[in-house]
Amino acid sequence: MQYNSKVIEKVWQNFWREHKSFEPSEDFTKEKKYILSMFPFPSGRLHMGHVRNYTLSDAFARYYRQQDFNVLHPIGFDSFGMPAENAAIKNGSHPKKWTYDNIDYMKNEFYALGFSFSKERELATSDELYTKFEQAFIIDMYEKGLLYRKKGLLNWCPHDQTVLANEQVVEGCCWRCDTPIVKKDMNQYYFKITQYADELLSDLKKLEGGWPKQVLTMQENWIGKSNGLAFDMFFDDASLLKLQHSFKSFDVFTTRPDTIYGVSYTALAPEHAIVSYMITNALLPEDVIAQIKMMKTASSIERQKEKSGIALGLDVLHPLTGKKVPVWIANFVLMDYGSGAVMAVPAHDERDFDFAKKYDLPIHAVIKPFEGELPIDKAYTEVGELFNSGEFSGLNSKKSQYNIIKYFEENNIGKKTTNYKLKDWGVSRQRYWGAPIPFVHCADCGLVMEKKENLPIALAHDIEITGEGNPLDNHPTWKHCKCPVCGKDALRETDTMDTFVESSWYFLRFCASKANWEKEAFSKEQIAYWMGVDHYIGGIEHAILHLLYARFFTKVFRDLGYIQFDEPFLKLLTQGMVLKDGAKMSKSKGNTVDPDAIIAKYGADTARLFILFAAPPTQELEWNDSAVDGAYKFIKRFYERSAHVESTNTLPIIEHKALTKEEKFARKKVYEALVRANDVYTQKYTFNTLIAGVMEAMNALNAQNNLDVWSEGYWILSSVMEPVIPHVCWEISSRCFSRHNLGVQKVLDEVFQEESVMLGVSVDGKRRTEIEVDVDASEQNIKALALEKAAKWLEGLEVKNAILIPKKLVNIVTKG
């Protein structure tokens, strides 16, 4: 009996396809599990990260099928996006052809890996049918006021020639191509995600336990809620005059109202409206204007290098003391947070301190430590006691915040305010390969929505992709249309949507059965049955972007009445990266391992086994060729030793008491593996330990030669391992058990009942020897035996106590 992965894997892959083994049932009375992996971008071929991702979800899906659940385990392709267009520029291929060719290739790879995806529900987000429903949702969102268009300062990637959302800028660079981004003033569509900021934050609590803590923290920090005080700073008379009375004040936000008496200057962002006004109206010297322009055009990285500022020659009046406070421009003040203006308290804020030192501005301390001296060479940012703070002097600084905010509110000079770091999601992209935004610009009616019956607004396909400009905009006819309201000639919006829009609702689309695909995006009934996703598996790199957007869409869809829950993903498993030689696999480093080559050499089962065995799912996985070899050898042994099994359609009945020690041990190991399997599949996800347990059981089986024990062992082990190495298990199961063993397995308690146990004996916590005792031996007898056995180590010592931990050890205590 020779193991041949190629033959076996082909047989069962064909079998599963012919029998449609992995299609979910429409019987909504059955208990369900929705197992989902983050779907891939069709980049051409699978990499090991994909293999890990889908091996994990496949293990869950197959396990729950065996447990008799109705399992939805779908797959699709996140198939819009810039790489298709970049490939077009490079090779002259059409993005559509490139994309769908890649999808076909990758589907074959999925097939060769034995993944139990529903074939019927496969989709690509670039399918026009998908675009149709997406555009309809966009229209709904616009009607709800959740989508708007405005001009603003945007993150522009000079390489990809498009704008990016804040979340898509990583360390000042484009998340895709690493090019430093620059700010550009443009028209852009936004989703009003900030309207949901508070709910997105508070609902994180509902995910505790189901999501990794790390991801929850990252989302919390990203939303960045902070409470504080907002108030107006009014200009003095001289400044009003200088500003030609165009501004009488500006708004500032602080989270430290307790430091209000320490304000010694104020700072505006270089982009602030007052600054712009002064530039436009030539209220500043030419060289100062030039400096400000430099400051504005500097990349965010440059801007962070060193603090710099310019005095504007204006003063405002302190809201409580009425004293003059100078107004500066400072490069560290961000226009898109709060109001783009801050009150500066150098004595109690590190940034303000650095700035004040550099420009020799006054520093007024108003908080002192409860004990010890106030530091003079740095800002004191801790809690302390207020002084020089008018009627608030003497208060605890933390507690005084409440009093000070209350004072501002009572006197109508400011109010309690909450700010978020989260910004609205800029969603338009000036690129071709994406879903068109379904709007029309009409000279008479303005910006109007396309009619739903005209959807989808599909892309033009006879386009030229050169990398210059927007192909839809350059197309001779595509953008010309009739206004859906007045019927006159009008122009289509040529921007397309961010591809994160598609991945924000694909998990809902999967709930729709193919029969209804044309008719509706999904039905309420289908959603109610399948959602939420019971296990969502994917990379940690989506901790913020995709997962935040998908949560947002879920809440919006709920408020639109389509669904009735708040959170889409009940449990999230974030897999670690796949490494080779200690580094992330990448083409540039030349350390990639091609899944196709592994399948060709060892088969899919080996690849799957290695990936699950080498490390727990959340940890990094170091690729190791000889360990892959080891996985292969295990499967080979597992298969070849199934020759010991006598064919049967029922679990052999064994009289446990009549067995030899080795036989009993083998049964115990087999059932231990079963117990562990249930625990791993449902709670712990540490597949490495499950596989180790199965290996132990195999070793124990091999140390005995009772055919019934062999058969029972294989009955259970090939069921337990089926989610991991399905092909070889179906082969064994089919040959030996006519597949009757693939299903729920009962744990037999009798195999765990033992007549005697080994106990460790330690003296003062140090292990010395061991004893074998009957399970029902009395504590006294056990201790006596332990003392006798440990006599050698007790010479000259006085025994004070002995502690028995049942079934574990006896610890003999001698010292006082």
Next chain:
RNA sequence: GCGGAUGUGGUGAAAUUGGUAUACACGCCAGACUUAGGAUCUGGUGCCGCAAGGUGUGGAGGUUCAAGUCCUCUCAUCCGCACCA
């Protein structure tokens, strides 16, 4: 700087959550079978030591009969955020 995580043999990693540290596997060593072996099987393998024994979970303390696990301090590595007022 802030936040999170991780440190256990030559390597990937276990440890039922305070109870016999190193399961399982890779590697290595020895043996068997073999014309041959990068196949297969058997045995061994934390470190020091001939041995008795000693020692050992990044480091230093502490709590406990008992600590990889709990507490305090510290070092290292990785990840995320980063002038958010």
